[in-house]
Amino acid sequence: MTTLITALLFLLGAFFILVSAIGLVRFPDLYTRMHATTKATSFGILLIILGTALYFNSNVVWIKSVLVIIFIYLTTPLASHSIAQTKKNHRKD
Amino acid sequence: MIRKIFYAIQFFGFYLFQLLRSNIYLASITLSPKLNIKYGFIQVPLSLKSDFGLLLFSNLVSMTPGSLVTDIDSAKTMATIHVIYSTSEKEIYDEVQKMQNKIKHFTE
Numbered sequence: 001m002t003t004l005i006t007a008l009l010f011l012l013g014a015f016f017i018l019v020s021a022i023g024l025v026r027f028p029d030l031y032t033r034m035h036a037t038t039k040a041t042s043f044g045i046l047l048i049i050l051g052t053a054l055y056f057n058s059n060v061v062w063i064k065s066v067l068v069i070i071f072i073y074l075t076t077p078l079a080s081h082s083i084a085q086t087k088k089n090h091r092k093d
Numbered sequence: 094m095i096r097k098i099f100y101a102i103q104f105f106g107f108y109l110f111q112l113l114r115s116n117i118y119l120a121s122i123t124l125s126p127k128l129n130i131k132y133g134f135i136q137v138p139l140s141l142k143s144d145f146g147l148l149l150f151s152n153l154v155s156m157t158p159g160s161l162v163t164d165i166d167s168a169k170t171m172a173t174i175h176v177i178y179s180t181s182e183k184e185i186y187d188e189v190q191k192m193q194n195k196i197k198h199f200t201e
Contacts, residue, residue, distance in 0.1 A: 084163035
């Protein structure tokens with residue numbers, strides 16, 4: 001049963017990362033592309049890490065995975081924010 | 094103090110719910126055969142004072158469906174938000190104001 005759930009979580013995570021890659025190609029603008037890369041990649045990584053934590057199911061792995069998830073969710077919006085700032089300051093006249 | 098902890102737990106649940114909703118919305122936009130999206134910038138006045146509240150607010154806005162904080166000016170009074178919308182801009186504006194009130198409950 002646990003292997004089935006982990007397989008499902010891995011597949012969903014891979015699907016969301018694929019969605020963000022497709023969005024990166026299809027969207028017309030820098031900002032709209034940043035929407036796809038900010039939201040969908042972090043969610044896909046969250047699902048994959050949850051799958052690994054469920055598979056090993058020990059305390060150390062749970063603590064480490066929760067810390068990794070918190071770190072990723074604190075830093076991904078920062079990265080997109082700084083990309084937008086550089087775009088704003090680098091406007092060609 | 095107990096009230097603040099309760100509001101913080103409520104905010105965490107709200108954050109997880111928004112995360113699921115935004116990812117489903119983004120997948121439906123990205124995989125639709127016709128890409129008819131409207132996008133633009135919105136200026137929102139900030140009512141939060143503390144830096145921690147601003148961090149939580151920008152994180153939450155970046156994880157809600159179709160909005161992303163691109164700039165906060167140096168006086169911390171206005172935030173520029175980039176929006177992909179399918180309904181109307183006013184709805185998103187009201188939603189952002191509601192979020193600020195939620196965060197204000199447990200940071201101040």
